[in-house]
Structure formats: structure tokens, C-alpha cells
Amino acid sequence: MLKRLRTAHPILFCILAEILFLGTLFLTDFVFSLVLAFAGADFSSLDTYLYSALQELVGVLVTVWILKRTGRAGLLRRRGSGFFNGLLVGMYPLVLIGYSFFGTMAFRQPDDTPLLPLPRILTFLLSMMLVGVAEEFIFRGVVAETLLEHYGLSRAGIWKACVLSGVLFGAGHLTNLLGSEPFGVLMQCLFAGALGTLFAAIYFRTGNIWVTVFLHGMMDISSMIIGGLYGTVTMAESVSGYDASMLFSVALYLIPMAFLLRKKKLQEVQLYWGGVVKK
Numbered sequence: 001m002l003k004r005l006r007t008a009h010p011i012l013f014c015i016l017a018e019i020l021f022l023g024t025l026f027l028t029d030f031v032f033s034l035v036l037a038f039a040g041a042d043f044s045s046l047d048t049y050l051y052s053a054l055q056e057l058v059g060v061l062v063t064v065w066i067l068k069r070t071g072r073a074g075l076l077r078r079r080g081s082g083f084f085n086g087l088l089v090g091m092y093p094l095v096l097i098g099y100s101f102f103g104t105m106a107f108r109q110p111d112d113t114p115l116l117p118l119p120r121i122l123t124f125l126l127s128m129m130l131v132g133v134a135e136e137f138i139f140r141g142v143v144a145e146t147l148l149e150h151y152g153l154s155r156a157g158i159w160k161a162c163v164l165s166g167v168l169f170g171a172g173h174l175t176n177l178l179g180s181e182p183f184g185v186l187m188q189c190l191f192a193g194a195l196g197t198l199f200a201a202i203y204f205r206t207g208n209i210w211v212t213v214f215l216h217g218m219m220d221i222s223s224m225i226i227g228g229l230y231g232t233v234t235m236a237e238s239v240s241g242y243d244a245s246m247l248f249s250v251a252l253y254l255i256p257m258a259f260l261l262r263k264k265k266l267q268e269v270q271l272y273w274g275g276v277v278k279k
Contacts, residue, residue, distance in 0.1 A: 002069045010150040011164075014143045017066055018168055021059055021138045022175055028058045047120055049127040049228070052235075056130035063137040075141050080207025080272045083214075090202045090215050092256045097215070101222040113230045124228030125221060132217030136199070139169045141209050144200040149277050153270050158261060162200040169196030180239035187246035188239050194253035195219075201260040207272030 006013040032051065036043065067073040080086065087094060115121070144165035151157035170193025176185045199212045206212075227233035261269075 002066065003071060006070050006146055010146050014146050014165075014168060017138065017142050017146075018172055020066070021062060021134075022172060024062045025055055025059050026175075028055045047123055048234070049120070050123040053123060053127040053130050056127065056134045059134035060130065060137060063134060063142060066142055067137070070142075072141070072145065075145065075209055076137075078207055078209070080211075081205070081268075083208060083210055086202070086206035086208045086211030087214070089205045089260065090211055093198065093202075093215050093219065096252075097218050097222045100219075101225060104222065104225055108226055110226065110230055110232050113232060115229055116231050120231070121229060124224070128220040128224065128228070129217040131220050132213050132215075135169075135172075136209060136213040136216050139165060139172070139196060140199060140203045140212050143168055144203060145276075148204060148273060153266075153273060153277050155261075155263065155266055158204060158266065158269055162197045162204070162257060162261065165200045166193045166195075166197030169193060169199075176236070176239050179236040184240040184242040187242040187244065191242070191246045191249045194250040194257075198253040198257045198260075201257045204269045204273065205260055205265065 002013070005016070032054065036046070064073065064076075067075065081089065116124075144161060147161035147165050148158065151160045170189040170191075173189045173192045174185065176188060180188075199216065202215070203209065203212050221228070224233075224235060224238060227235070227238065
């Protein structure tokens, strides 16, 4: 059924796959909360990043199930340009990640606040990387690839697949309205939408999902590093703090996306995807 839907109605399939993925995260959160409540757990002392890691792991499993049911699980083994060559294509976000990390560690470390215990820091790192795995599998592996197969390998088709997959990625962050301030969530959606188009361009240029998994996970780690090391800021508080300056990030990601997909580089997309996209 999923395979037929993907072929006959690809855009509807992408929307439903995103809803299934996000719904699974909510259901997992609800079930975990019920189990912990019945067990008499002290929610104030819970390791929220461990909780998040388990939630994202379920999301990964659901996405792998979607890939298998639609005959696309092979993308997890697809080498494309190779991982390290792919990082050269993704050098721009990699530089931004390094800049963000070192800038944060140099100027934003809290005074007189000790580091969290090592197990807490490790679960933070695990959680952020699993977010990268889960979201890249669904938004690039399922959504962006489906749209590329639908629109084809012409320049217009590749751009349409990038932009629409970015819009769906940004819209997925509306779920944060349940825990963060609306304006902050709106800014996050715009930021994520632009970032999603850039990640889609990198995925199309490299043919390797693990390149964007790594970049996504490292970007989440760098953006939440203070909260992860010191426990002073939660993810919900961080999103609530987003302001109109985030609009700058739209250009920050859309311009390099256009550079990656410039006309003379489209042959690389066609090289890695010619055997996958039939149009």
C-alpha cells in the first residue's frame, strides 16, 4: 500500500510519512510518560536527553520500516560520493558548525556552574545524534528522495524537490508549539525550512545519507552544547528564545544551496541518481 501510494501520489505520501513519523514520536512520549508515572518516577530528576534518545530511536525504527515497505532501504548502504568526499560538498555547514561551537564555548560558558556528570553529557550527545539520524532518514531519505523521483533530474525538478522538502521539514517543527513560545517556533520553522533545502542539496550532490546525518547531528550538538554540558538551558527554552534575527539564516542557507545546485554541478546529481530516478 505504501509503495503504491508513493508512486501514485508522491506528495501526499510525503505528508503522510511525516505525520506518521511525528505521530510516532508523540505516541512514544505519551506511553513513556504513562509508564514512568505508574512507576512513581520523579520527573524533575529524569535525564531528559536519555528520554529524548529513546523517543528518537523509535522514530528511526519507524522510518526504516517505511523505507523497507517502499523498497528504498538500500539508500542506507548507498555510497554515492563517499562520506569524506561528501563532507567536502558539505563544507559550508561544517564551517558554520565549527564557528558556532567554538564561539559558544569561548563566550557563553556559564560562570560558577559545574559540568553535568559524564553519563548525562553522553546521553546528550547520543540524543542529538539520534535526532540527526531520525530526521535525515525521514526528511531526506523518504521525503526529499521521493520528491526527486517525482520531479525528475532536470534543474527545475531538482530545485522543486529541494524547496518542497525544506518546506515540509520546516513545517515539522510546528510541533514545538506544545512546549515553546509561538514566535520562537515560527522563527525555528523558517530557519529549519532553509536548512532543509541546503541538506537536500547536499544529499542530492553526494548520494550519501550519512553525510547529512553527521552534519545534522553535529549542528544540533553545537547549537545545544551549553545545555548539554551544564544543564542550564533546555531545548524548549532555547526555541522560545529565537527572535527575528533568525531570518538572517534563511539567506545564510538558501544562497549556498543555490551555489551547490549551480548548472555545471547538476551532472553530479544526475550521476548519483540516474539509476534511481526513472524520469
